[in-house]
Amino acid sequence: MSWKTLDRHTPQFDSEAPPLIGAALKQKILNFVPRYETSLAALLPALHMAQETLGYLSDQALVEIARILDIPPSRVLDTASFYTHYWRKPRGRKVVMVCRSISCEVTGGREVLAECKRLLGIDEHETTPDGEYSLVTEECLAGCDHGPCMLVGEKLHKHVRPEQVKDILADPNNDRIDGPRSSLYDGLKTDGKKTETAE
Amino acid sequence: MxxxxxxxxxxxxxxxxxxxxxxxxxxxxxxxxxxxxxxxxxxxxxxxxxxxxxxxxxxxxxxxxxxxxxxxxxxxxxxxxxxxxxxxxxxxxxxxxxxxxxxxxxxxxxxxxxxxxxxxxxxxxxxxxxxxxxxxxxxxxxxxxxxxxxxxxxxxxxxxxxxxxxxxxxxxxxxxxxxxxxxxxxxxxxxxxxxxxxxxxxxxxxxxxxxxxxxxxxxxxxxxxxxxxVGPPHSTGPKLFCISGPVKRPGCYEAAMDITVRDLVYGEQFGGGMSDGKELKAVMPGGVSMGIITADEIDCKLDFEDPRNYGLLGLGTSAAVVIDTDTDMRDVLYNICRFFGTESCGQCTHCREGTAWAMRIADRLRKGAGRKEDLDVLVDVANNMGMMPGMNICGLSDGAAFPIRMIVEKFRAEFEEHIRNQRPGRVLEVLETLR
The missing domain is CATH 3.40.50.11540 (NADH-ubiquinone oxidoreductase 51kDa subunit)
Incomplete structure (x- = not known):
């Protein structure tokens, strides 16, 4: 969430470009609409699913979502720019979130963050050159009893010691959770290219 | 109990x-x-x-x-x-x-x-x-x-x-x-x-x-x-209490609202006391927005009424974070100011500007560049952000003002000493060596 005044935003994209959101994802977004009284209310889920599919929310993606939900594009930008979990620029395949709130801080969260920065070679809000990891800090992951904690993708890593960070980042399954999983909010897998959605 | x-x-x-x-x-x-x-x-x-x-x-x-x-x-x-x-x-x-x-x-x-x-x-x-x-x-x-x-x-x-x-x-x-x-x-x-x-x-x-x-x-x-x-007449029913920070058994515990902060930190069935021989300095017993109490005040009861007697905003979420004597209060203050500064939605001027100013002053303090008048300015900013709930659209501003004011007032001597010494916080030094 940001209250900083941003420059006037002029969306820039090629209106002739092929659509980013394919028929299957469009249908998945539309499935959310009957849950609410207005189509605008389905915007948060729509943005989540589009981001999961496309990696981030480009101007073109926002305009397409606006068309699908039949709302003004400015509305979509207004909402997307408020929340911290929507990425308006490309992000890594996995997002590492290190908790920086008070409980994690007094138990050593800052050292974990410093170790993440050192090992990934990037600062906060940056992405590694190979596009694998993005690093951010987060205010309270509600895992205070397990502090210091960090979230990689969907998985919460608990009681992280700085010397464990290396192993956590090296584990290919570090972002997957155990137990049940619902695909309700998932994106639809792309074929590797960011500009197309596989149907 | x-x-x-x-x-x-x-x-x-x-x-x-x-x-x-x-x-x-x-x-x-x-x-x-x-x-x-x-x-x-x-x-x-x-x-x-x-x-x-x-x-x-x-x-x-x-x-x-x-x-x-x-x-x-x-x-x-x-x-x-x-x-x-x-x-x-x-x-x-x-x-x-x-x-x-x-x-x-x-x-x-x-x-x-x-x-x-x-x-x-x-x-x-x-x-x-x-x-x-x-x-x-x-x-x-x-x-x-x-x-x-x-x-x-x-x-x-x-x-x-x-x-x-x-x-x-x-x-x-x-x-x-x-x-x-x-x-x-x-x-x-x-x-x-x-x-x-x-x-x-x-x-x-x-x-x-x-x-x-x-x-x-x-x-x-x-x-x-x-x-x-279950519990006292004004605070009925079972309640969940969270405890985190340097205690032996951090976790979520259920009890009637007749326990004190002391029970929660030191009680065998709760926090189990401080870990690694650390010493208690302060507790934020109701989530960060309710305020802070010192180690001398931990007989505060965790019900809906008693926290107010200690200057806290209320019971809040009854989630306590324990702060040990190794922790620099300047870091705690900065952490809280930064939290509210980044989370303010920006609608109300008091909240948007107040949290941002408090964050800048707290940052100066922890870097060892604090000025003599900074503490009074911080309290003044906090007072203008909300003495009592109701000055802004929501309670976020009040929730920011209470801990800022209470940390500065209850640990004033520590802050004044740091301002005199002009030494940056220990944590910043440690992080510098890690780079």
């Missing part, structure tokens, strides 16, 4: 406690069946009589809130506040990952009592594991006929959806939550109209916390008299 048998956490630690099978085996959905045979007004009356005060922070009686709904309404919404973002609170997380059906049963009973047509669980997006567990529970409940059309043949229908947030602390405020559910920026609304009259999609809406709703099935099952018999 009497022996206490857990009620809300009774299924924690049981194998497969999140499944419908285990939940019903252990007596689940019995009170929902009982409630569906009652008159909705009687359910509201029972919850009113139990004096169930909201567990989300403000402590407003849930039954009274339900009573505010206008008569003759056609559509009612129930929003479940699972946007638990207040550091260091995690009791809702524990409830949702271990006992999701208890929450759904609470939603069903509250929904029936308020004649809700649709319930939305607004869940913060950082809860991934919890989302998947709860979604599975919702699916199970639909399949077993505890949600959906004509629930258990009672003629009452309720839809329940999980709506995931996108990372904003302010969406834990009830009108901010409603705005966010409507797909807009999560900026709180001016009240009145209160959500009970005009809330989600301009319809009458009830917003309740997860823990509050989890209490409801137990009130229906055991009766309001049982509920009022």
């Amino acid at each position: 009497a022996e206490f048998e857990p009620v809300l956490l009774r299924n924690v630690g049981v194998e497969n406690s999140a499944s419908l099978k285990v939940y019903t085996q252990r007596g689940g959905y019995r009170s929902a069946a009982k409630a569906l045979k009652m008159n909705p007004e009687n359910v509201v009356e029972e919850v009113k009589r139990a004096n169930l005060r909201g567990r989300g922070g403000a402590g407003f009686p849930a039954g009274v809130k339900w009573g505010f709904l206008p008569k003759g309404r056609k559509i009612t919404y129930l929003c479940v506040n699972a946007d638990e973002s207040e550091p260091p609170t995690f009791s809702n997380r524990v409830l949702m990952e271990n006992d999701p059906h208890q929450l759904l049963e609470g939603i069903l009973i509250a929904g029936y009592a308020t004649r809700t047509t649709t319930a939305y669980i607004y869940m913060r997006v950082e809860f991934h594991e919890q989302f998947h567990i709860l979604q599975k529970a919702v699916d199970e409940a639909y399949e077993a006929g505890w949600l959906g059309k004509n629930i258990q043949g009672s003629g009452y229908s309720l839809d329940c959806y999980i709506h995931r947030g996108a990372g904003a602390y302010v969406c834990g405020e009830e009108t901010g939550l409603i705005e966010s559910l409507e797909g807009k920026r999560g900026q709180p609304r001016i009240k009145p109209p209160f959500p009970a009259v005009e809330g989600l999609f301009h319809k009458p809406t009830v917003v309740n916390n997860v823990e509050t709703l989890c209490c409801v099935p137990h009130i229906i099952e055991r009766g309001a008299d049982w509920f009022t018999s």
Whole structure:
């Protein structure tokens, strides 16, 4: 969430470009609409699913979502720019979130963050050159009893010691959770290219 | 402090406690069946009589809130506040990952009592594991006929959806939550109209916390008299207490509201004392926005009334973070100022500017560049942000002002010494060597 005044935003994209959101994802977004009284209310889920599919929310993606939900594009930008979990620029395949709130801080969260920065070679809000990891800090992951904690993708890593960070980042399954999983909010897998959605 | 048998956490630690099978085996959905045979007004009356005060922070009686709904309404919404973002609170997380059906049963009973047509669980997006567990529970409940059309043949229908947030602390405020559910920026609304009259999609809406709703099935099952018999008269019922920081047993514990902060930190069945031979310096006993107490003040009772005697804003979420003597108060102050500075939604000038200024001053202090007048300026900024609740659209600004003012006032000598020495915090030095 940001209250900083941003420059006037002029969306820039090629209106002739092929659509980013394919028929299957469009249908998945539309499935959310009957849950609410207005189509605008389905915007948060729509943005989540589009981001999961496309990696981030480009101007073109926002305009397409606006068309699908039949709302003004400015509305979509207004909402997307408020929340911290929507990425308006490309992000890594996995997002590492290190908790920086008070409980994690007094138990050593800052050292974990410093170790993440050192090992990934990037600062906060940056992405590694190979596009694998993005690093951010987060205010309270509600895992205070397990502090210091960090979230990689969907998985919460608990009681992280700085010397464990290396192993956590090296584990290919570090972002997957155990137990049940619902695909309700998932994106639809792309074929590797960011500009197309596989149907 | 009497022996206490857990009620809300009774299924924690049981194998497969999140499944419908285990939940019903252990007596689940019995009170929902009982409630569906009652008159909705009687359910509201029972919850009113139990004096169930909201567990989300403000402590407003849930039954009274339900009573505010206008008569003759056609559509009612129930929003479940699972946007638990207040550091260091995690009791809702524990409830949702271990006992999701208890929450759904609470939603069903509250929904029936308020004649809700649709319930939305607004869940913060950082809860991934919890989302998947709860979604599975919702699916199970639909399949077993505890949600959906004509629930258990009672003629009452309720839809329940999980709506995931996108990372904003302010969406834990009830009108901010409603705005966010409507797909807009999560900026709180001016009240009145209160959500009970005009809330989600301009319809009458009830917003309740997860823990509050989890209490409801137990009130229906055991009766309001049982509920009022637990704890002191003004703070009835079982309550979850979280403790984190350098203690031996950080975690979420259930107790009546007759325990003190000392019990929570040092009690064998709670925190178990300080870890690694550390010494207690201060405790923030109700989440960061309620304020701070020093090691001398830990006989503060954790009920809805006593924290005010120690200058705290209230009980809050009753989640305590322990701060040890190795921790520099300048770092604590900066952490809190930064938290509120980044989470302010930016609508009200006092909050937007005040938190940002406080953050800059706190940053200066921890870097060892503090000025003599800084402490007075900080207190002045905090006073202008909110002496008493009600100066801004929502309570975030008050929640920021209380800890800032209390940390500066209660640890003034420490801050003054650092300003005299002009030495940066130890942590900054450590981090420099790591680079």
